[in-house]
Amino acid sequence: MSNQKRIVVKIGSSLLAHSQQLTLRYAFMHGLLSDIARLKEQGYDVVLMSSGAVALGLNAVGKTPEDAGLLDKQAAAACGQLLLLNAYKQVAHEFGFDIAQILVTIGDMEERRRFINAKNTIERLFENGIMPIVNENDTLTTEELRVGDNDRLAAKVAQMIQADHLVLLTSVDGLYDRPPSEPDAQFIERLEDVSEYLSATEGTSVLGSGGMLTKLQAANMAQHAGCSTIIAEGIIERPLLSVLEGERRHTTCVAMGTPASAWKVWLTNRLQVAGSLILNQKAAEALCADPTPIAHTDIVSIHGNFHKGDILHVYDEQGREIARGLTNFSSEEVLVLARHPEASTAELLGYSAVPDVITTKNMVVLKENHLPWDVPTDDHQVVVTL
Structure with a gap:
């Protein structure tokens, strides 16, 4: 681990592009890079996480933020x-340093080998005094395969x-206990449990894809990685x-x-659900009390079409997410194992x-202050109840 002090700065599209002309706000960019x-x-x-490419390219493809479709946004x-x-x-260059661009997809963040490759690239750039500018590769990603917010x-x-x-620099000065337009909205200076304020996070900007909700989700992810999060207005x-x-x-x-x-931080902080398991209540309670491997006999239902090495979200029968972990089997293999509990793995596969679907070394039991994902639904998923 490096002893170097490190900061990730995220800039939204509305700070970089004029909402009407869809041109660069150079004054803001100068102030930002001067500070950097x-x-x-x-x-x-x-590391600078910079949105803005789609907004700045819309004029070239003759579209506005309101009428641009997916293909328009990819071209933009x-x-x-x-x-x-x-x-x-x-x-x-005016301020005496150089930059590099790293475009990533959700797969680069969710697949361990590619995640490490991206990390190694950033480390080498740091060694050479170069600032990485990271963004999602919007020219290639489709709606179902993208992170969706920076x-x-x-x-x-x-x-x-x-x-x-x-x-996280944004268009408002921070978090309020309700929408800031409402009377008596109170400003929140310090926050430990982000779940207390999720109800006050509705709305996104015209140009951006995220709102205050995604910022609190990001803050929760950073908290569990030992990183503090600052939400502030992006002034010039x-x-x-x-x-x-x-x-x-x-x-x-x-x-x-x-x-x-x-x-374990990588196992826990996910951007997308590959698949999920629902355990019987007895097994779920035992798992929370004393983490043990998840056996195929513990499983009530399987959600999603996942592969060996994917990270699964684990729920109890009441819909409470209790753990996340790396699966040793694909969804088809788990189904075969669960339906034939008396047979050996070798006989079936x-x-x-x-035989453990998820081992303890590849699993994290969630703490109460970790934001859960909603219990999976039947929409657009493979769902098998055993």
Whole structure:
């Protein structure tokens, strides 16, 4: 693990692009990169998570944010990436540092080998004093295969590089206990349990794909990776330093002490559900009391079409998510094992294997302060009740 101080900064589309003209807001970009240059001088490694490519490319394809379809957005992203990175490169050179671009898909974050490859690339860029600019590869991803918001993607990158801080710059000054337009809305300066304020997170910007909900989800992911999250307004002058030095108000979601191992943090913090299992209540209660391997005889139903090595979400019969873990079998294999509990793995599958569907070393029992995913539904999934 590096002893270097590290920050991930996420910038939304509405801060980089004018909502009407869909052109770059150079004044904001100058203020942002000026602050990043100062942070680098102070010994920080910085990763910039930057939206904006789709918004900046919409003029080229003759579309607006309201009427652009998926193919329009993919084409706009291809056009906008050139504008965005060229501007970043020019401004960064003014402040004496260089940049690099890393485009990722959800598979790069969810598949362990590709996750490590991305981490190694970022580490090598840091070694050479180059700031990575990361974004989802919007030219290739489809709706069902994309992260969908850079807030949670930024949290995954913060987890990846073991960052000290995740800074989410947005169009508001932080979190309120209800929509800030409502009378008597109270500002929240410090937050430990994000679940208390999920009801106050409705709405997204015209240009962005995320709202306050995705920011709290990102903050929760970062908390469990030992990283604090700052939610603040993206002002033009000193947008980062004025927050980090306590000159203006913002919301801080505090880190939850020493994180678990990097392996277990990766297992726990997911961006997408590959599949899920529902355990009988007795097995679920036993698992929470004293983590033990999940056997095929514990399973009540199987959701999704998953593969060996995917991360599954585990629920009890009351719909409460209790664990996440890496499966030793595909959904088809789990189904065969569960329907023939007396037969051996070799007899049923044609090869010898440990019969546990998920072993304890590849599983994390969720803490109460970890945001759960909703219990799986029957929509668009393979569901088998045993």
